[in-house]
Structure formats: structure tokens, C-alpha cells
Amino acid sequence: MATEDKNLPARDERYDAHGIEQKWMDRWQSDPSLYAAEVNSSKQKYYVLEMLPYPSGALHMGHVRNYSIGDALARYMWMNGYNVLHPMGWDSFGLPAENAAIKNNTPPREWTLANIAAMKTQMKRLGFGYDWSREVTTCLPDYYKWNQWFFLKMYEQGLAYRKKSKVNWCPKCATVLANEQVVGGMCWRHEDTPVEQRELEQWFLRITKYADELLHDLEKLGGWPEKVRIMQENWIGRSEGTLVDFDLGGTIGPAGSTITVFTTRVDTIFGATSVQLAPEHPIVKDMTARDAELRAKVEQLIAEQRKAKEVGDIGAIEKHGVFTGRYAKNPYNGEAVPVWVANYILMDYGTGAIMSVPGHDERDYEFAKKYGIEIRLVILPQSSDPEETMAEPQLPFTTMDGILVNSGEFSGLSCEDAIQNMSAQAEAEGFGKATVTFRLKDWGISRQRYWGTPIPVVYCQKDGIVPVPEKDLPVILPDNVGITLSGGSPLLNVPEFLNTTCPKCGGPARRETDTMDTFIDSSWYFYRYADAHNDKGPFDSKTIAYWFGADGIDQYIGGVEHAILHLIYSRFWTKVMRDMGMVKNDEPVKRLFTQGMIIKNGAKMSKNLGNVVSPDDMIEQYGADSTRMYTLFATSPDRELDWQDEGVAGVQRFLARVYRFFVQNADPMHPEWRDPVPGNLEGPAREIQRRLHRTVKKITEDFESRWHFNTSIAGLMELTNQLLNDIGRWQEVRERQVKLTGKANPAGTAEIPVPLIADVQHKIALLLSPFAPYLAHELWEMIGEDASTMLRQSWPKHDPALAAEDEIEIPVQINGKLRSKVVVPAAATDDQVTQAALADEKVKAAIAGKQIVKVIVVPKKLVNIVMK
């Protein structure tokens, strides 16, 4: 409501965020080249990337935070003269589109494209400087065609293969999930839905071929958070051990008559008193074939195991087992040990069979105790004193720092030596070998869903699996498909898609109706940005060589929730492309930054809790600059951010003060406006200059090291506060002060040279531009500059001499307690500082009559007088 109140600041002094932001948004949209990366540039490149969003319909605050960090960095790098690539796109295949289709009866394609349009509007409203000419939308054929192309290449190389296997199935998604998409036994999308196990024919990508390299190359990723590297290391789960064959002494059935166990502690094998099989081990079926009672018991174990797995509780299952009545021969000592089936043995790790050594393994010990199996000591703790007799340890003794006993010819060896010698013997005599196993499994990519990339193969009665020829790509995902969550892929109900001809024999054939996991889309999208419109291939290798260099994307920014899934797949994809000769870099991402989550009232924002803050509401209320800047100001970007609406209001107040400072003090028509800043400033003018140069230094350091933009912005606030104190506020306030107190605010009357004001205002506008680009452009224009080139202005530099203090205040401690402060010249020697401290009245009083033991002077920091 507009009032005629004469006490309001003049209209043009009011910070009208919406007006300013609208004005610049329009200008930026009319000049798409502004934020575009240069092609064939001789400049140094800088590729800054934020994780692309799923087009759910609206940005959430986590997006705003993510993109505000990236945009600040991109703008900073532009101003440092780099050729910056700062693209954006849409990870637009996936299940939510199908759910929406069922709910609203809207085709997934329409729903998705409408969401993209809406979110793009939001991004533009927020003022993010993206090169939209390179926009990638993964659900469009010009992108997913290349998913199919990659699939064919991998199929040719045996990296894509089809097999029947046990897979994770989410009943709510009605599709298979990759191991990486199962979180604590639950579906990653449905945290309340246990994943079931199903046996299905599926396509897999052979990521395990790169397991070793994915692990080793983590060492190259010095620019990644250690947390993420460790998570990937654990996920890959490399484990060195030995395979040992235990002979069953006769044919059991199709699965054979030996049991191969995997152990990391072959040195303990003389203590093996049983062999334990996973209930689903194939040989168990043969063993129980003619024993219904045993079969029933095994079925019980399988059921227990499955249930525990579904509850995500396999670690807490109570150990149960059943003796099979058979014995297996330990090849090292010829001893026959009983063969059991136990519910704590996992089929999907190692060989699904173990040797049980109760004396030296916690789990085996627990099991042996329960069933009265012999517990044998074969390792004694290593004594540091050879004379000392070795004490018998508390069992189970599980550490490696021991020597072997009761182990035949290996007795007396250390555990390490024994493992080496015993593995060598196994290999020499053909009953085993040293080996390496991984926790990482091949990537199951088949999804029984509609809204994804069709897998480009057909099934022919005569020729079997036949890949679609490259020239026939893309296999187009049909529109107008009825979507349900039952009965397998919706594509099964589309005859014109399903029925085709065999590319080999021309006879009738069926298309594959499964689609690809959407994580394939995001495994290589960042390469496409570099060459987004290529229709000859996914991209041109020379272009990639420029943008990726030797180490990949210069800076990638996103949530830590992608630490395993997306980032391990992307690393795998890069290595495959490198081996195909398409890229030169071994790793996709040189530096990774994982931002903290946003929470409110102590909890993650969620619709259930009703604590969601909408970016649109914040923009409406405070403007885009304030909203973005708050996400950077509330805390450092790596930490969890506790959202407070009042904080955004605080940032807005700050921006309004900056704006008013410019309105009242910008004077580009002044004859002295463009003069150089005088050399020998004094008093408040010198203080302002010093503060200015210190602020430039501080913010530059924040960008170059820790990204603590919260302190960068605090620095800008301090600078502004000082300016308002020293240069002056609006006239009426000053007059009021005089009227009331009878004297002018001395700080408000300082005479500041016009060129200094101009210098200050130029630098503030530039320093502000990574955080509040709209206002920064407005200010730039207000001080008479050409805002269309602001992004290519040089980032300000500080002058160390001008930033330096003339005098510094030194705290004086006595016995470590602060007692006084003295002011000394910045160049004062330690002796001079000591003299000044000792001459201080408070210090004199405190040390009177006591003995000084020593005086510690920390240059420019503090003095501590130690007394008795």
C-alpha cells in the first residue's frame, strides 16, 4: 500500500528486488551468448558442473543451494578470464513420470516436458548463468540414441551380457533394482518397501571388469572428499584370500564332488573343524535330493535368510545350521571334517562356502559353541620377547599378529608368511590358489518399465539375441502407451513396438521390452554438454579433449547421496570410453564437492513433516538474490544448513543497505569520479580503503581454498557497515541526530574523496556479483559502467600495502589470562612490544612485587607474561 508518508525514504532509495531482477532477467535472456562457453577458444578452460535435476515439477531448496554454489564459482572463474563451461540439463527418464501418468492420466512425455519448462523458468528466475544452447534432455531420442549406441558397443565387447540370476525386485516400482539401489534391504525410492528376490533374465554391464581400476584410481582423486573415496572403497570391497578345494570323496550330483571355500585366513586351516555351506549353494540341492527331512531343514534356513534380508537385518540373524551327514577332506592335513549348511553363510559373496575355524573367528566360534563342534587353537600370539613363553590366548583369537602351531610343516611361521606359503602349495598341488574377490557386482540394467531407453536388441526364434544394427538407431520409445504397474513392462502391450523383424534373417522377432536403468543416462551426460548437438556420435573426441583435459571436469558439485551410485557408474563409463579410444582422461571428475543437506526444525525437509520451504515463495517474498545468497550465508556449503526464513530477510536487509548506499553515493557524472585514488589517505578514508582491500583479499582466498562463502558475505557486511558509519547515511537521519543531541555524529561527517568512493563501489559490485548477480549488475550500471560486459570484468585484486595495518592492538596476557591490550606500530619489534606491554598501567599493577619468569611474544598476535 503506497502512502504519502514523508518519512519513507525517497522511492528510488527503496530496494525493489523484483523490478531489478525482472529487468536483468529480460536482458540476459535476450543475449544468450552472455553465459555461453566459447568454441575454439585459446583461453584456459574451466568446466564447472552441478548435478542435473530430475524434472519432478519444481526445484527444491537443495537445488537452489547446489546451483548457487556452482553459479558463484562459474562467475568467479569467468571474471578470472577462463573459458567457462557451465551447462544444465534434465535427468528426465524415470519412474515418477509413470506414476504421474497413472495418477493424472497424462502421458509421461508430456508431464516430463511440462515439468522441464516449469523448472527452467525457475532457474532463469534465480539468475543462474547457464549455457542453455547445450541443454541436455535425456528422455529425447537425440540423447538416448547414444545410450543405445553405447549399449551395442559394450555388447560387441562382451561388456553387456544377458543372464538369468537372482535380482532385487521392488513390488512398488514393479521393476528390478541394481544392488546400488537397495538401501538397507529397502527400495531406494520406497524406504518402507522391502526388496524381494526374483530369478529373472536380465541385462548386465560388466563393471566388475574394472573393479581393480576403480579401486586403484581412487588414489588419483585427491580433489574428492575423503568420505566419498572411502565409501566407494567399501562398496568395491576388495578382499585378498585363497580358494581351497575340499574333496567330498565321491560324486554327489551335477554340482560336483568338491566344495571350494574362500578364506582370507588360510593360515588357520589346520583349525578348520567343519565346512559351512550357504543354504542356496547348488551342491546342497544335490546333497538333499534323497533326504526329504534334510531338505525341509534347509528350506527353513533359506526362509530365515530371506526374511532377514528383507528386513535388512541379515547381520543380526540367529545362527542356525544343519549337519548334512557328509564329510569333506582338508587338503592340507587329509582330515575329514563335517559339512554343514548354515543360515549365516551368504551365497552371493566368495564361493558361498567357508571353512569354519572356531578358534580364530568370532562367527565360527559362536556357531561351534552352539553345536558342540571342536574348537582348536592353531595360532599363538606373537611374543615380543623370545625367552618368554607364549600365553594361550582367549578364544577366538582373531588377529594376525601370531605364529602357527599345530599346523604340520607350517608350524612356527608368522600368519603372513603362512598365507603366502600355503597358497603357493595349494596352487602347486592343484587344490587351490590365491585369489581376489570383490563385493562389487555387475550392474543389472534391465528395468521392466516404460519410461526409459529401450534396450536395442531383438529376440529371433532362429538367431536368438540379435542386436539392432547401428543404422537403425534410435529404437524409438513409442508414445500412447497404457501404463500399469503390473504385468511386466508396459511395452509388452504395444504390438507395433513388440513385433518386428530379425535384422539378421528377416524373420519375425520380438523386441526387448525392458528399458535401461536411468543411471545410464547420468553416467555420461556431462560429455554430451561439451558437444551437445553432434548427430554423428555421442560427441567429438577432440572437443572432449579440450573440455576434459587429462583429469576431467574441473569442479563437480552435488549431494553426497550420489557418492556411490552415480559417481561409480560415471567412473566406470569413462574407463570404458577410454578403452574405446573415445576419451583420454581416466577419470570423469577432477574435483568433487559434496554440499550439505538442508534441514528445517531439526529434520530433513519433507512433505510428510510439512517443513518444506518453496523457492518460489522465498523469491516472491525476498527476491532471487536474497534467496540464493542466504543459502551461501547461513553456513559453509559443506555443512548441513538449518533453514530460517528470517535469515533470508536479514540478507535482504543487507542488500537493501548496499543499494541505498549506492543510490546516495554513486555519482559517475562527478568530475573527479574517474580520477585515481589519492596515494596518502588518512583517517576514516584510509580505514575504508584498508577494509576494502582486506575484504577483497578475504573473499578471493575463500574462493581459492575453502569456499566458506558465509564468511565472504560476512566480510561484505562488515565493509558495508563501516562505509555507512564513515561515509554517511541519508541526510534526514543525520539532521535528526543533530537536532536531538546538539552535535553531529562525528563519524557521519567524514570527508571521503570521490575517487575512493568510486573505487569502493566498483569493487563492491564485483565482489557481490557471484552471490547476488542481479543487484551487482544494477549497481554496476548505477556507477556508469556497461553492465553487458560485467561478467568479463577482471576480478578485483587487493594491494597488500593498502591492506596492511599501521598500528595493531596486541592483547597482553599474564599467566595465560587476558589482562590488558596495548597498541603498537605494526612494524614493532618483539622488544618494543614487550616494553609497551610492561609499561601498561594494568600490567604494572598486576605484576607489582612479583617475579617475571619469562615473556612470550607472538609477533602481531599476543604477549604473555609468565610470573611466579
Place this chain on the structure above:
RNA sequence: GCCGGGAUGGCGGAACUGGCAGACGCAGCGGACUCAAAAUCCGCCGGUACUUGGUACCUUGGGGGUUCGACUCCCCCUCCCGGCACCA
């Protein structure tokens, strides 16, 4: 259980290699302006005690230690968040 990260005023957070704990912001309190409110501006703002414009003591989850000096380093413990988990 293992591996990471964290705990600082009423609140969000500063303090970068050991050197003034609490920058900056929010909330609050007092004041100016106003018929009034909003906005804006000025001042105060960790706790306790006292002789209260000052001074002393206490204070960075808890306990010990190293040091002239510890939010910071070392040992032990509590709680919170994230990841992994009968991985043989």
C-alpha cells in the same frame, strides 16, 4: 560392531597452521522517528558475583593430559548425523 563427520550464547554460525572465544546474521531488550504501525536509524545483548559507566571468576558435550597458552593437539567417555555390516 567397523569407517567417516559433528556437538561453541536464546538460534544459525565465526575463530584457516595452538595465541583476544562468540565475527556476521537472526531473535530479544531499550531508544529515536510516527497519531499509530510498518520500514529505517542509534544503543545493549554468554553466565555468575560484587563495591555494577567498573572488576573478578566461570564458559566451546563430559573427564583427564601436554603446553607459558587448548574450541584447536593426545588419551578416555557420552550423545547426534551419514555410510557399511555374519563379506568368511
